[in-house]
Amino acid sequence: MKAAPQAQLRLIDLQELDSSLDRLAHRRRTLAELAEIDRLGGSLTELRDAIVGAETEVGDLDREQRKAEQDVDQVRARAERDQQRLDSGQVTSAKDLSGLQAEIESLTRRQSDLEEVVLEIMERREELEGRVGSLRADQAAAQRDLAALTERRDTAQREIDDEAGTTGSARAAVAKDVPDDLLGLYEKLRDQFGGVGAAKLYRGACQGCHLALNTVDLNRIRAAAQDEVVRCEECRRILVRTPESGL
Numbered sequence: 001m002k003a004a005p006q007a008q009l010r011l012i013d014l015q016e017l018d019s020s021l022d023r024l025a026h027r028r029r030t031l032a033e034l035a036e037i038d039r040l041g042g043s044l045t046e047l048r049d050a051i052v053g054a055e056t057e058v059g060d061l062d063r064e065q066r067k068a069e070q071d072v073d074q075v076r077a078r079a080e081r082d083q084q085r086l087d088s089g090q091v092t093s094a095k096d097l098s099g100l101q102a103e104i105e106s107l108t109r110r111q112s113d114l115e116e117v118v119l120e121i122m123e124r125r126e127e128l129e130g131r132v133g134s135l136r137a138d139q140a141a142a143q144r145d146l147a148a149l150t151e152r153r154d155t156a157q158r159e160i161d162d163e164a165g166t167t168g169s170a171r172a173a174v175a176k177d178v179p180d181d182l183l184g185l186y187e188k189l190r191d192q193f194g195g196v197g198a199a200k201l202y203r204g205a206c207q208g209c210h211l212a213l214n215t216v217d218l219n220r221i222r223a224a225a226q227d228e229v230v231r232c233e234e235c236r237r238i239l240v241r242t243p244e245s246g247l
């Protein structure tokens with residue numbers, strides 16, 4: 001392939017701009033805020049699940065409490081009826097009287113046990129509500145962090161996009177100075193070799209793979225016409241000759 005030496009030199013400018021664009025794209029992809037936002041998203045999902053779980057448990061406890069309170073009422077009502085019968089003087093047989101008294105005592109114990117259950121439920125509910133409160137506080141803090149991070153990410157991305165826009169315009173202008181066939185080869189090599197398609201020959205070394213060229217290759221390049229597009233024998237990239245090539 002042949003291209004004017006000036007066009008070959010423009011390829012080096014193009015390479016520098018493309019490398020800048022690659023670095024910008026890499027920076028955009030790997031912003032620290034992105035990983036933080038991901039992590040916070042995970043935390044928020046866990047918090048939401050924990051809140052739903054705790055609130056469901058509160059609902060279950062409410063039902064348990066209502067049930068226990070109904071039991072207390074029933075037992076109390078029955079004890080009151082027994083007490084009224086006892087007080088009415090209608091029950092006269094000693095056996096019935098002692099039976100009634102035994103039942104009242106048993107109902108009183110039962111009522112006290114049930115009231116104990118109600119108290120335990122209320123304590124558990126209070127604990128759970130405290131837990132829901134602290135989960136909600138964590139959730140609010142995580143949401144604030146997420147909002148702040150999102151803003152920082154957006155700002156960083158805008159700055160990168162602005163810089164990429166400027167660099168992209170410069171790149172388009174430089175690309176016009178490079179003939180299509182050379183540009184095509186350069187793009188192909190850039191795809192193959194990690195974004196670097198063209199490199200300077202600098203003091204006898206390829207700036208693409210950083211290896212020094214051997215004498216045979218250097219002599220071959222010395223003998224090549226100025227408009228011949230030469231390649232590095234090691235890395236196959238386009239080698240651009242400059243006054244500092246050491247030829």
Ligand SMILES: [Zn+2]
Pocket residue numbers: 206207208209210211232233234235236237
């Ligand atoms: Zn090389």
